[in-house]
Amino acid sequence: MSSTALDLLTRTDDPWRVDGRCNDLHGSLSHLFFADDVVSTARAKAICGRCPVARQCLETALLRREPWGVWGGELIEGGQIRPDRAPRGRPPSTPRPALVLEEVPVPPHLVGTGT
Numbered sequence: 001m002s003s004t005a006l007d008l009l010t011r012t013d014d015p016w017r018v019d020g021r022c023n024d025l026h027g028s029l030s031h032l033f034f035a036d037d038v039v040s041t042a043r044a045k046a047i048c049g050r051c052p053v054a055r056q057c058l059e060t061a062l063l064r065r066e067p068w069g070v071w072g073g074e075l076i077e078g079g080q081i082r083p084d085r086a087p088r089g090r091p092p093s094t095p096r097p098a099l100v101l102e103e104v105p106v107p108p109h110l111v112g113t114g115t
């Protein structure tokens with residue numbers, strides 16, 4: 001991942017950003033938010049689904065015309081909300097529903113202290 005993407009996840013110049021669930025000041029979850037596979041994207045969206053600043057996150061990402069990543073619970077590419085990517089492989093004969101995952105809790109002993 002580029003340092004730009006990491007900077008955006010850990011930057012705190014928007015006052016609401018410190019409350020983002022992805023913001024552990026280390027970019028530990030960046031690999032989920034900037035992934036190119038459907039499972040990681042679904043996991044990122046699950047984290048956003050319980051984020052108290054999801055609305056602000058999505059609005060500002062669209063205003064910035066964010067080039068890539070999951071922001072505010074949506075996959076954004078080229079500054080626009082994109083539908084979920086199709087999984088790899090042959091397209092099914094009948095459309096599959098979007099992949100929605102429950103968030104897997106992180107064991108307390110693995111949560112960083114932010115120091």
Ligand code: SF4
Binds near residue numbers: 070
């Ligand atoms: S909505 Fe998602 S990407 Fe935005 S701050 Fe919250 S957890 Fe992070």
